[in-house]
Amino acid sequence: MSAYPTITVAEPFPAPHAGHAENEALRVCQLRDIRTVECALSDLASVARGKIQTTAEFSEQRGTRLPSIIFGTTVVGGEPRSVYEDLIPCTYPDVALTPDWATFAPDPLIAHRATVLCDVGGGFTTPKGIAVEAAALSPRSILKRVLKRLDERGLAALVAPELEFFLVAIPGARHGTSLPPAPSPFHPNVRESFIDIFSLERTSAFEPFFTTLFAACRAQRIPVTGFSHEAAASQYEVNFAPAAPLAQADAVFRFKRLARDVALRYGFAATFLAKPYVEGPGSGMHWHMSMQHRDSGRNVFSGADGAASAELLAFVAGMQRHALATTALIAPYQNSYMRFQKHEAAPAAASWGQDDRSVAFRIPVSNAANRRIENRLPGADANPYLLLASMIAAGLDGMEHQLSPTAEPDPLPLSLDAALQAFRHDDWTRALFGAQFVDTYAALKGHELAQREQAPSGLEWDIANLLHHA
Structure with missing residues (x-):
């Protein structure tokens, strides 16, 4: 019989209360000794993109920023020329990631880490001069629009x-x-x-x-x-x-x-x-x-x-x-x-x-x-x-x-x-x-x-x- 690894899984956070989820999440960080927070979102291929911050930085910024390239990258990291000639500026302007506090949860497999799913804000102008809201490229935002x-x-x-x-x-x-x-x-x-x-x-x-x-x-x-x-x-x-x-x-x-x-x-x-x-x-x-x-x-x-x-x-x-x-x-x-x-x-x-x-x-x-x-x-x-x-x-x-x-x-x-x-x-x-x-x-x-x-x-x-x- 093989000795398989013992994997420790984090306990869930208390379920957030409507209207208080942000404050409760930050309080949980203190009570559970959360040292890093992952801000995550889905790209077009359902690959998780984001950034890991110290809890102090996350608490101060209440989110993070990423270059708009996250919505112009293939599943294998390709950057098609047609995207950057017509659709997304090659200057890669930032978009804002704002936490959906209802999704704040522990990373079950990494000690002292929390994770939160983010909505995206901000926008940019395409190489053809068209103003675009970043949310127009976010799968999560598209679903919210339909709902x-x-x-x-x-x-x-x-x-x-x-x-x-x-x-x-x-x-x-x-x-x-x-x-x-x-x-x-x-x-x-x-x-x-x-x-x-x-x-x-x-x-x-x-x-x-x-x-x-x-x-x-x-x-x-x-x-x-x-x-x-x-x-x-x-x-x-x-x-x-x-x-x-x-x-x-x-x-x-x-x-x-x-x-x-x-x-x-x-x-x-x-x-x-x-x-x-x-x-x-x-x-x-x-x-x-x-x-x-x-x-x-x-x-x-x-x-x-x-x-x-x-x-x-x-x-x-x-x-x-x-x-x-x-x-x-x-x-x-x-x-x-x-x-x-x-x-x-x-x-x-x-x-x-x-x-x-x-x-x-x-x-x-x-x-x-x-x-x-x-x-x-x-x-x-x-x-x-x-x-x-x-x-x-x-x-x-x-x-x-x-x-x-x-x-x-x-x-x-x-x-x-x-x-x-x-x-x-x-x-x-x-x-x-x-x-x-x-x-x-x-x-x-x-x-x-x-x-x-x-x-x-x-x-x-x-x-x-x-x-x-x-």
């Missing part, structure tokens, strides 16, 4: 993701496309050799990893509820309790970082790469969503008689209408499209149905109070802020126009290039996200795609560059 529209309609949403990922051996310097399953912390010479779906023995082999990961989630108030072995070798799924969309996007953003960090400490890798293996299922990020009238709490997706409402069907229809134009957000890499091309358990069209796991938009069996939609399209590599923004906005558009779902939807794009063309030239996406965001996102993703196409092997490029970042 404001939901609130203005007297509505609220609850969402719950199911997030799949693989546990794999850390590749060596000359790995190629070979990616063996992770060794068990208990028995490093024992590896999964076949698909053992829902196996409790396989899952128990990684008990130290999941115990530490769930303790870290508790410290950051990430509402995980369970985990299981999935339909591929060394693939697992973690479930989340329902929560408000912004809090849940924050939770997924933080969870992926924690899973990768904890896995590395046990000597293997957790990867959210959508398709690390050519054969077999890929990893998805399925989202269950219900909607409520804010004043009464009644489920919008159920009628007075308890049956599915017209609003539910219209919401599905809106997601169908905009699925092609937003595929680049739910499938952000060329690797993502291997899920659709070899679509074991992943739909290849914006289909819908009742309790049908082969479709994109599934209506699970439920009572009237819990009626919901499951969006099965997004991959595990998607940015949670952007996919929720597109999903909710598309559904609202369907409700506003009283659309009806179709039984014969158009197929999804089967390449990132096709998806980016649809995203960039769609009037609705440009109105929703803004031209600056759409063009910047398309330029960054196009640059990543060009780098991949120059590699001898696409999958080898994916593993080398996305294994720890997707």
